[in-house]
Amino acid sequence: MTRKLTINMDADGLQLYPHYFDREAQSALLCELREAVRFAPPYRPHMPRTGQPWSIMQTNLGALGWISGAQGYRYDAFHPLTNEPWPAIPKALLDLWAEISGYDAPPECCLVNIYKGEKARMGLHQDRDEAATDAPVLSISLGDTCLFRVGGFARSDKTKSFRLASGDVLVLGGASRMRFHGVDRVISGSSQLVSGGGRINLTLRRVTKPA
Ligand code: MD3
Numbered sequence: 001m002t003r004k005l006t007i008n009m010d011a012d013g014l015q016l017y018p019h020y021f022d023r024e025a026q027s028a029l030l031c032e033l034r035e036a037v038r039f040a041p042p043y044r045p046h047m048p049r050t051g052q053p054w055s056i057m058q059t060n061l062g063a064l065g066w067i068s069g070a071q072g073y074r075y076d077a078f079h080p081l082t083n084e085p086w087p088a089i090p091k092a093l094l095d096l097w098a099e100i101s102g103y104d105a106p107p108e109c110c111l112v113n114i115y116k117g118e119k120a121r122m123g124l125h126q127d128r129d130e131a132a133t134d135a136p137v138l139s140i141s142l143g144d145t146c147l148f149r150v151g152g153f154a155r156s157d158k159t160k161s162f163r164l165a166s167g168d169v170l171v172l173g174g175a176s177r178m179r180f181h182g183v184d185r186v187i188s189g190s191s192q193l194v195s196g197g198g199r200i201n202l203t204l205r206r207v208t209k210p211a
């Protein structure tokens, strides 16, 4: 966690911290995640209207989990299959949020996206299920590098793509909070961190407006 370089991507509120977490910190995080998912098993979400299965697996940590269900997207305090509360967000991630979010209140949700295999991707979308739109969204990448795409505020706006590698932290704040974004594909074999390969993305979000 020594090197910290901010790249300004020529878009307000969009900052990349390459290799914010060094290899040792990445392993420690992965270890904590492995423990947490024993209590909150990853599941394959489905698209609300079509019922189409996603190409990725998901689970959550924190007070509120983001869920894609038959009725639509929502935040819920309980795992949809176990009906148990989500495990706590690891301290390293709360520390990260405190250090770089610039937001007074802690994150309430850590969405865990698990990309395995050649087909895993995430279509272009906006994160718009949170009341606290004044809080940034923080993304932590672990494992294989992905090709990430960021656009504007309309789906048809021109996009720009770049790579997110293991240990990278992306901060989406200010106006950029509402940009369209997605994951085009994961480059298999680009990291040895996750056994069996694949990419894990952790997305930290403040959901409710602080009192
Ligand atoms: C850029 N996940 O779960 S997080 C998601 O890598 C999601 O799994 C992606 O998008 C992943 O909703 C990317 C990074 C992210 C989050 C919010 C953004 C990038 C963003 C908002 C605006 C622009």
Ligand code: FE
Binding pocket: 125, 126, 127, 181
């Ligand atoms: Fe998103």
